[in-house]
Amino acid sequence: MRNSKTGSNSLLSSRWEEEKYEDGVKWKFLEHKGPYFPPDYTPLPDDVNFYYNGQKVKLSLAAEEVALFFAQMLDHEYTTKKVFRENFFKDWREEMTEEEQQLIQDLDKCDFGELHSMHKAKVEARRNKSKEEKLALKEANQKIVDEFGYCLLDHHKERIGNFKIEPPGLFRGRGEHPKQGMLKKRIQPEDVIINCGASIPVPPAGHQWKEVRHDNTVTWLASWNENIQGSIKYIMLNANSKLKGEKDWQKYEVARKLKTCVDTIREQYLEDLKAKEMVTRQRAVALYFIDKLALRAGNEKEEGETADTVGCCSLRVEHITLHKTLDGNECVVEFDFLGKDCIRYYNKVPVIKKVFKSLKYFMKNKDPGDNLFDRLSTTKMNLHLSSLMPGLTAKVFRTYNASITLQEQLNALTNKSDNVAEKILSYNRANRAVAILCNHQRAPPKTFDQSMANLQVKIDARKEMLALAKTELKQAEEEAKDKDSTDPKQVERKKAAVQRCEEQLLKMEVQATDREENKQIALGTSKLNYLDPRISVAWCKNMGVPIEKIYNKTHRDKFAWAIHMTEEDFVF
DNA sequence: CCAAGGACTTAGCAGTCGAGTG
DNA sequence: CACTCGACTGCTAAGTCCTTGG
Numbered sequence: 370m371r372n373s374k375t376g377s378n379s380l381l382s383s384r385w386e387e388e389k390y391e392d393g394v395k396w397k398f399l400e401h402k403g404p405y406f407p408p409d410y411t412p413l414p415d416d417v418n419f420y421y422n423g424q425k426v427k428l429s430l431a432a433e434e435v436a437l438f439f440a441q442m443l444d445h446e447y448t449t450k451k452v453f454r455e456n457f458f459k460d461w462r463e464e465m466t467e468e469e470q471q472l473i474q475d476l477d478k479c480d481f482g483e484l485h486s487m488h489k490a491k492v493e494a495r496r497n498k499s500k501e502e503k504l505a506l507k508e509a510n511q512k513i514v515d516e517f518g519y520c521l522l523d524h525h526k527e528r529i530g531n532f533k534i535e536p537p538g539l540f541r542g543r544g545e546h547p548k549q550g551m552l553k554k555r556i557q558p559e560d561v562i563i564n565c566g567a568s569i570p571v572p573p574a575g576h577q578w579k580e581v582r583h584d585n586t587v588t589w590l591a592s593w594n595e596n597i598q599g600s601i602k603y604i605m606l607n608a609n610s611k612l613k614g615e616k617d618w619q620k621y622e623v624a625r626k627l628k629t630c631v632d633t634i635r636e637q638y639l640e641d642l643k644a645k646e647m648v649t650r651q652r653a654v655a656l657y658f659i660d661k662l663a664l665r666a667g668n669e670k671e672e673g674e675t676a677d678t679v680g681c682c683s684l685r686v687e688h689i690t691l692h693k694t695l696d697g698n699e700c701v702v703e704f705d706f707l708g709k710d711c712i713r714y715y716n717k718v719p720v721i722k723k724v725f726k727s728l729k730y731f732m733k734n735k736d737p738g739d740n741l742f743d744r745l746s747t748t749k750m751n752l753h754l755s756s757l758m759p760g761l762t763a764k765v766f767r768t769y770n771a772s773i774t775l776q777e778q779l780n781a782l783t784n785k786s787d788n789v790a791e792k793i794l795s796y797n798r799a800n801r802a803v804a805i806l807c808n809h810q811r812a813p814p815k816t817f818d819q820s821m822a823n824l825q826v827k828i829d830a831r832k833e834m835l836a837l838a839k840t841e842l843k844q845a846e847e848e849a850k851d852k853d854s855t856d857p858k859q860v861e862r863k864k865a866a867v868q869r870c871e872e873q874l875l876k877m878e879v880q881a882t883d884r885e886e887n888k889q890i891a892l893g894t895s896k897l898n899y900l901d902p903r904i905s906v907a908w909c910k911n912m913g914v915p916i917e918k919i920y921n922k923t924h925r926d927k928f929a930w931a932i933h934m935t936e937e938d939f940v941f
Numbered sequence: 942c943c944a945a946g947g948a949c950t951t952a953g954c955a956g957t958c959g960a961g962t963g
Numbered sequence: 964c965a966c967t968c969g970a971c972t973g974c975t976a977a978g979t980c981c982t983t984g985g
Binding site: 531533535540541542543546597598602665666667668670675676678680708709710711747748751762763764814816820823884893921922923 | 970974981
């Protein structure tokens with residue numbers, strides 16, 4: 370079933386260089402096993418009971434399953450939140466029989482203790498499994514991956530990214546999500562749309578697919594409707610697939626194209642700051658932020674459906690504070706808002722006068738809750754951007770600025786004469802600069818303070834050792850002066866000891882700094898999504914750093930296209 | 942023009958793994 | 964050998980941006 374176009378062209382050296390299909394067509398042949406469904410619910414054993422108002426109650430299967438979802442989360446802070454509890458209770462009651470609904474009216478009177486204990490015991494038991502049992506479990510999992518985890522797309526066997534249907538449970542949104550605690554329902558084959566070529570996957574016994582389609586203009590293999598937001602979930606290919614790789618490459622090529630016209634675009638929006646028309650002026654300021662601060666576009670969101678987060682175009686007056694002067698700078702804008710995933714963006718940025726004045730003007734006579742850019746939308750912004758350069762959208766600026774920053778930082782920080790460890794440290798520093806620009810944060814690791822303290826103890830111990838080594842060296846030197854009968858190599862040995870100690874101390878101190886600087890910064894997201902991998906590959910080649918030091922297996926698979934094609938003279 | 946739907950990328954977290962260390 | 968701690972993987976939520984339809 371090979372496509373005659375690509376299949377016949379045996380001169381092409383690799384899969385990355387195969388010819389493209391006509392407009393919009395993503396594949397000609399697609400075969401897969403359908404998604405993997407989570408196991409059915411196992412009812413509680415007889416000795417594990419739910420109690421309502423102190424009384425033992427045998428719940429119906431459906432109600433029991435949902436009760437267990439809640440019981441499993443009892444250690445989590447979620448279950449103490451009012452919104453979470455209310456949403457859960459409402460959805461739980463809908464799973465109850467009429468009789469149960471009649472009886473169970475107050476969540477506070479529910480006792481999930483035995484369910485909770487059972488769950489904890491199960492987790493514990495899993496942890497304590499013997500090596501053999503763990504191996505058997507692993508093998509069983511591998512079998513599932515082997516069977517469901519791959520598909521055949523055109524002439525390649527490809528890994529599927531998420532071949533498992535998401536199991537039911539209680540929805541956990543990020544931040545103050547209005548829907549937290551709602552029941553995420555179990556998905557049946559009857560809910561699933563299959564997308565494939567001629568050969569149709571067999572549904573689980575006794576079931577049918579909701580629909581089977583053969584749409585080769587999309588890349589997904591299966592989809593279903595999710596009941597919390599009413600959106601569609603997809604089963605798609607892994608990032609290491611040809612389809613995803615090509616898309617990724619394309620993304621960076623668009624960003625590189627921006628490099629060739631970014632100066633003109635910047636001139637243009639600086640000019641637009643003077644515009645009489647409100648839309649134009651707001652657009653200019655917003656673009657200034659998108660470019661300078663790598664803010665996201667900021668689509669409008671439906672109120673009450675999601676947590677209250679914003680991006681550039683959806684900023685409200687309350688999210689910025691203007692300071693005529695601050696910390697010795699003029700015209701400072703103080704940003705404070707929640708962005709994607711409720712990650713706080715806090716920054717104090719000196720801006721040019723025209724931007725500052727425009728902001729003041731946009732804010733005049735507005736309430737804190739009003740939109741800062743009331744005439745602007747992401748659609749308008751992107752329409753404008755695409756007129757400046759084909760394929761240009763707001764997020765291209767993030768990709769462009771991230772990649773160019775990495776390249777500049779690598780050039781500034783690394784020397785060919787450094788050793789590999791130093792070079793890697795510099796790479797991480799460059800990576801960190803990007804992560805800071807893109808505001809990629811993480812929760813400080815739970816054990817952070819402890820592990821920092823541990824490291825400090827080690828450093829202190831090493832310092833003492835160093836002091837001791839130095840004293841011993843002096844002693845040896847004295848002795849060497851006094852009597853020429855002593856071991857002549859003693860001084861050399863002591864010197865070496867001091868040096869070794871100093872090196873180890875330095876290494877630890879560097880590690881401490883590195884860890885401290887990285888406390889709240891997540892490097893992974895930019896590495897995976899924003900940094901043109903060809904920059905890193907070329908840098909590795911130039912610096913003689915093995916690519917494995919920068920990219921792990923997953924990275925190398927995903928960026929196979931870049932590793933394959935990049936020469937050391939590549940410039941973003 | 943807008944709103945809704947659809948497809949795809951980007952995001953942080955939790956749990957597990959495995960290398961390094963005492 | 965046990966322990967620790969960072970690395971990695973899987974998961975799925977939350978964005979972006981395009982298309983569709985009125």
